[in-house]
Amino acid sequence: MLRNSRTERLVALVLVAPFLAIYLLAFVYPTVQMFRISFTDAPLIGAGQWVGLDNYLRLDNDPMFRRAVWNTAYFVLMTVVPGTFIALLIALGVSRLKGRFQSIVLALFFLPYILPVSVVYLIWDWTLNFQFGIAMHVLDWLGIPRVPVFKSRVWFLPAVAGVTIWWTAGFSILLFLAGLRSIPAEIYEAAALDNSTRWTTFRRITWPLLWPITSLVFTIQLILQLKIFDQVYLFSIGGRPNDNMVLVYYVFQKAFQQNQGGRAAAVAVTLFVLVVVVSVLQFQLLRFAERQRR
């Protein structure tokens, strides 16, 4: 059958055109504008004067920016690797269950993921409320003095990290389960015949075969958590927002609260570059590790 390549190309273009139009309008154009605004001193709305690299140079001396970078890095450290491993452990556990019981347990672990962030915030704010939270009664029973978790500088980010892992683990668990199910049972049977222990089975069979999924989950989580905002914003209302600053919150503060659109754009561009660099680095690292394995 002959294929008319010109007609096919035309059809392809027509089918892709709507998406391309919306993508260009809603994503590419604003991003280009953001790059442009970061070189001006524009307020939130309206035009500004060209200031060149001034906004970027300012960031160098900005203690709040530095704090935002550190806090974001700290947060990523606490959520990406631990979150992935927790999800993997849960997936391994769930995969051992059978039938309806497995479905129920899986649903329970996935339930937090369907909640919107404001509901997650309310649940945990009330649980850890210093005066009335149920978690505080557990502390009382254990004889530990109560901790005002979300107002304390030490415990804020770890607590938010914990809540985030609780909230987003469901998705990673699903991915891991799909990966586990795709490993043929015969391999496990062969390993059992060779008297392989649980740990060796995991190390030699499950982990390498699951590697594509694991690296995918790592990458998704890394990019997601670098952009953390909702939970940090909600949990630090009225508390210590400037102590717990993270990068996207800083962009929000500069743009919407202090009405400094140009400077906010500079921070946003910096974050953009950071995310690109980190994810490319991570991707290369994981590919390198994979090649080592072979």
Place this chain on the structure above:
Amino acid sequence: MNFRRMMAIAVVAAGGFWAVAAQAEETVAWWDLLGGGDGVRMKQMISDFNAAHAGKIKIDATTLEWGTPFYAKVQTSAAVGEAPDVMTYHASRIPLAVSQDILQEITADDMSKMGLSASDFAQTTMGAVTVDGKQYAVPLDTHPIVLYYNRVLLKKAGVLGDDGRPLGMKNKEEFTATLQKLKDAGVEFPLGSVTADGNFMYRTIYSLVCQQGGELLTGNEFLAGDNGKKLANALTVLQGWTKAGLQSTYTDYPATVALFTSGKAAMMINGVWEVPTMTDLAKQGKLFDWGAVEIPVIFDKPCTYADSHSFAIPKNKGKEISPDKRAAVLEVISWMDKHSLFWATAGHIPAYKPVTESAEYKAMQPNATYSTLTANMIFDPKSPKAGVAGPIFDIMSNYFVPTLNGEMDPGEAVKSIKEELNSM
């Protein structure tokens, strides 16, 4: 006549009537940020207005979320011509709004059209809605913080005066003694304050600074001269109470109200907007005998922080408001102010003096008791960075929470606050 002709005439007539009717009624788009108990009362007022002006003016009201979302939305919508015809606005945010050029001026002509005059409002309140000599909003109310107290618990501890008000309201030593007596009588938290929310404690702390004759912003400098010391004094007093167990620690807003209504806190410093909460609970028989008064004088003179809900007309870029619509908006504002007696049931103090001087208002309790504080009110400094949900609030909140709960030294906190405010 044949059928078709009759139908044609009927359609034209109906269309004509409809067009005439539509033209006769002005729809005023209204945005406010009044959720909660006072929002319920505002909705009542809006429907009363619509009933009284049926066929002439109809308010189409939308309630948006309080805080930064509201102000950001107003700013962005005004820039594209999608702002409402009238909106509620906090007086403390007006300087910023004026610098963003999103408010229309309210001229003397407008005021006379509404039947209002500057002398109908308190001087400080009018000052709060005026920038550079021009008026940008019409005040509806002022909402200060007050001291709520539990008469039953106070009587038990022997700190209730014969007039039904707490004892020890005149200076720091006496008030601390009152708190101590309550503690000794077995009250868990003599004073409930929202110590987990620095934004909210700003109101109490600012009042205490004002009581020492201090101010936050002098010209262009924050905490100039000995104002820093005065701020440290205020923080030291509050921190002392928390450390001595006389004030609740790390309590957020709902928890503070819960502590008071459950009797675990004998007194509470909170905004007047909690009055309807207490009144409604009392009506259901679920609350003790309670009262509300002006906050105690801890330092040299009485002074209470207040903000004001006022009505402002946004400047819509590209879509100028029509004169008919503007006249309808002025009618809305005028009616709301003149009928703000009902608004007083939300706890707020109406800004329109003829209402507060009326016999019905004077009979309202506890409103009439605390409304005398209007003589000692102070508003936010006039700065584009000031106002609820603004950057000044954020900076101060960051340091207030640890200081009030004993984690940070007041002197250190003031130093950091001063640095950050002046480098904004």
